[in-house]
Amino acid sequence: MLKKKISRSATIISCYVFLFLAILNPGNAFANKIKVITTSTDLRSITEFIGGGKVEVESITQGYANPHQVDPKPSFMVRLSKADVFIRIGLDLEPWALLLIDGARNPRIRFGEPGHIIASVGVDLQDQGLQAGTMIDRSLGDIHIYGNPHYWLDPLNGKIIAQNILEGLKMISPENAEYFNENKRLFDREIDTRLSRWQEKMKPYSGTNVVAYHKSWPNFSKRFGINVVDYVELKPGIVPSPAHIAALIKKINAEGIKVIIKEPCYENKIPNFISLKTGASVLTLPVSVEGVKEVKDYFDLFDYIIDNLISTFTKQGINPK
């Protein structure tokens, strides 16, 4: 009788303990999706393509925010503490991520672990500072010594980013390797199909000169043939001076430049002033997914940029060649 009572009590207690643990740790008890945290919305979008239904992805930053300046809020640490995979742009774009990783206390996602993916491995980089014979210091502004970190604005780099993400996901979840491989194959096919269409659209405007606010466009301009001849910022990350703006206005007038492109996170006042003095159009272009509401994924990003560039070129009377 006593034995029966003990056994019954043990069963009830075990059930309560199980329920208690399940309620306290719902993420761990019933986890069936890989939890991925990315530093940017572009990485989130590509991860969603590769991971499909096997992943649950969140981005730390918003697509319209400046990726250079993000506060390492403790609330991000809580999200990272439960993540299986952390994916970042790399190239010193996210120094704030180090504090988040340390604060998250999650050994699965620290640097050197399979759950810590750096998307820039193997991508085509522009503006590499550490080249033989060059000197690099802070007089050049907020520069990145390993190369311009806005490399995702080349769709072919998108394929390499996807490859890095694929390798990481396969290491975390080898049982889904085939599923991820197939998604990667579809992603590459979509990029190839769309890239030829995008290049065809941009080809007539190859060599068109534009001015940009920030140095976000070297990879895009290389792939699609536009020339960014100057910048509104004096140096990357350095606020423009009146003398610089005066010289820029002169240059725009002298060279007949018709378009100024700027990212959503930068102010409109100075570009609008330049526009007033030169007649050039100010075109706000997102550099990341969700930078504007129409851009929902990585493919939309190029659709939006290219369509709006062409429409502005047309409006400004730049004829296709």
Added chain:
Amino acid sequence: MRKVFIYLYFITSFFIFMPEIVLANQDTLSQEVKELKSLIMEMKNDYETRINDMQMKIVKLEEQKSVEADETPLEKELELLFKDKEDQVDIIDQQAVSSVPAAPEGFTGVGTFQNLMMDISVIGDSIANVTWPEKSIDTGRAGSPFAENEFADRISLREVELGLQGVLDPYARTDFFITFEDGGAPTIEEGYITWLYLPFGLQAKTGIFRTNFGKMNRTHRPEIDQMDYPRPIKNFLGEEGQSEPGISISKLLPNPWDIYSELTGEMLTPSEDGAKGRDQVYLAHLKNFFALTLSSSIELGFSFQTRDISDTDNTTLTKRNFRQTMEGVDLTFRWDPPGQKLYKSFIWQTEFFASQREAGSFDDDGITEDVKDINSLGFYTFGEYQLTRRLFAGLRFDYSQFPTNDKDSEWSISPYLTFWQSEFTRLRLEYSHKERNSVTMPVEEGDNALTLQATFTIGSHRPHPF
């Protein structure tokens, strides 16, 4: 007939001299053939030598491969051995060691490459100021509970901070901050090791560090939002805040709402003169962070510390132990819309301090008499608004009593403008007015100071905690 002879003469001459011409050409050809033959022989020898070398290398590689093939089981065994070893060790989280090499047994500081270097930074903090009225620098104030006017008319490199920060191994990192004040001798403001991935989600650090009492105390002076620490921090925690040798352990508290809630416990040995080994400071801090929206957040912290202060005043007092207990509440509201972060932001931060300090006198026999509690309070509050991409305006108000004197108090108000020339250079202009309400040493007029500060950084400095 004559023509025939001439014709025959030429024909004969041709046949006589032709062989010599041919032979002469043949000599040149044979010379060239010889040279070619010699060249081919040289090439042949060269290629034979190379082929021999390659064959030898292939043989060596094959031998090496066979040795490696023999060694593979050993490697596997070693892997299994270390795996077994790891299975037995519970000190480090299993996941943390699963795919990193085992830590070296001892210190191995040699052979580091440039890209394994630590982050090295130097921060310079230079100030220039004028103060009025003249009494601000009157030495007659010495002995009062109020600090001297430390900003009395001067230009100085107030502080240089050398930061050395880096990762030690897969489990820990270290941070050193060495400061030089007014060109004086170096002092270690902080120097500690942090273990990042202890079991149960714990983190621990030991060494000398700025304690977790309140919020602003953790930030180094050149990096705070105003010229100097608020009066209550100076009066309750020390002229430059509280930085002590000790041990700190922290944990994120799990909760169903995914709110950031971190509990820290610290045991510290006071470093001031007169402190004895048993005078440990016991400190606890609870930090809670609430992300209200994408743009705004609130941080609410609670601090507590207690210590035995018997020996700090007089080493002969042993009949009764006196204690000092302090409590603190810190509240920070931030607004910084992600899309306009470069241009718009606002911060409002407030901290309250309370202290209960036992005090008393002793008779000739060392018996306690006239024991009483000194209860004191203090707080500061400031708001800072970003006007443009580089210009910030702020206002701070401080009020503080004194932990050792419950009759006097002081307050100050400080409006300021901060201009960020770049991420690495900051200029600040601050006006400060202080008033003292003193019973023990009445003061008729307040102090005024107008200070210009230039703060500049070189090198790689790790971002500061939010």
